[in-house]
Amino acid sequence: MRAARYYGPKDIRIEDIEPDTVGSNDIRVEIAACGICGSDLGEYVGGPITIPDEPHPVTEEHLPITIGHEISGTVTEVGENVDITIGTNVVVNPIIWCGDCQYCHEGNYHLCTSGGFIGLSGGGGGFAENVVVSAEKIVPVSDEIPIALAALVEPFTVGVHAVERSGLKSGNTTAVFGSGPIGLTVLQAALAAGAGPVYVSEPNEARRALARECGADEVIDPTEIDPVSYIMGETGGGTNTTFEVAGVEQSVNQALTTTKSGGTTTIVSLFEETISIDPNNIVMHEQTVVGTAAFKGGPLSGREFGTTIRNFETGVFDPTPLVTSRINLNDLVADGFEILLDRNSEEAKILVQP
Known part of the structure; x- marks a missing residue:
């Protein structure tokens, strides 16, 4: 073969x-x-x-x-x-x-x-x-899902696991930094969990358009507008839940700064190099920082994958x-x-x- x-x-x-x-x-x-x-x-x-x-x-x-x-x-x-x-x-x-x-x-x-x-x-x-x-x-997977599109069950399950790890609750104001493929799955998973409003920061024009199509309430071009100032102004002090899905030092620090006191920042990206952050931002605001690694495996393989498959079937995920x-x-x-x-x-x- x-x-x-x-x-x-x-x-x-x-x-x-x-x-x-x-x-x-x-x-x-x-x-x-x-x-x-x-x-x-x-x-x-x-x-x-x-x-x-x-x-x-x-x-x-x-x-x-x-x-x-x-x-x-x-x-x-x-x-x-x-x-x-x-x-x-x-x-x-x-x-x-x-x-x-x-x-x-x-x-x-x-x-x-x-x-x-x-x-x-x-x-x-x-x-x-x-x-x-x-x-x-x-x-x-059922025949209701086109078999080629079913290949996206795996990356969408990364989004499902990230949202579960974040502890996101219905009604949480949310920000997503980065709307590449995984950022878009996190966006859709957050919306399915009841997040709102959801802000997305993404420098690539085509990916901003995809974020809008996937349901983001507001999409920000960080090369034109400071996303931290804008989101904090719109939310009155920051988001309950923030996801970093861009994989660069700047976006990590923006995500941490955007998260409100007592809120949670979930880091989804993998990094090729060590980055620097200001831990005082976490300590003084009693933030929670969460890492998320893919999804469950072993005998639990079907649980999170099953959530994604059901959401494909019902149209909750697109x-x-x-x-x-x-x-x-x-x-x-x-x-x-x-x-x-x-x-x-x-x-x-x-x-x-x-």
Whole structure:
């Protein structure tokens, strides 16, 4: 089968490889679509970061590996111990865990000390014609959801988990700094939880337009207006809940400053470099700062994914605006990675359809 193999920075090759065999507890998924994630871009430019150049402690794989983790597709083969019908549409929860560390014993598989992600840590990947995964990583989706759009269940579940971690309550004034794909999922998840009004700060014009389309009450261009002063003025002192989804030092400090005394700032972004903040801003205003790491894995895989799937089915979440292009596997680098790395690009989520 064809698969995108990561060899190192700026070195992704579309190759013919032998498909994995299906074990007794495994499922083969014919891939309908796989989204390009910001973490994929980070690996492409500056990796290997989470991709192992030594054997991974769980998958025992190392470079080169097949990449891609925002996966949707159809079951085409099942192991003898698996009770799922061939032809079922599914998404993959890509969390990898060891099962032996304290976090796995606590049920926090996504915090596993040896953990990782399918498509980043071995275990197959979504930029391929098919993938074999253990049955516990599979979450069925109904035929009501277009199978290609189901690839966005994974990033939307990042938003669901972030909002749950934030403790957001109905009626909370909320700010979202950054409206890339994950920022847009956080926005929709916050709105679904009853947040309002919701302010979004985003310098990219195309992404500001998407934030409006996804339901933001007000969208701010931080290159024209100071978002902190504006939001604090509009809210009478700051927001109850703030999300940082831009991944730069300035936006973190803006988010912390925008949050009212006693409020909560949730940091969703991953950072390639250490940043500086003023902790007095947190201490003197008794703020809570929360980190959020992806979503639940293990036997709990279906819970947060199930919330996202129900919201897709009912129309509470609308993934359609996020998908700005669909490309073939052969065009992954030129029409996918390289386009998304252009800061002036109008693309949001690019789906690869093998």
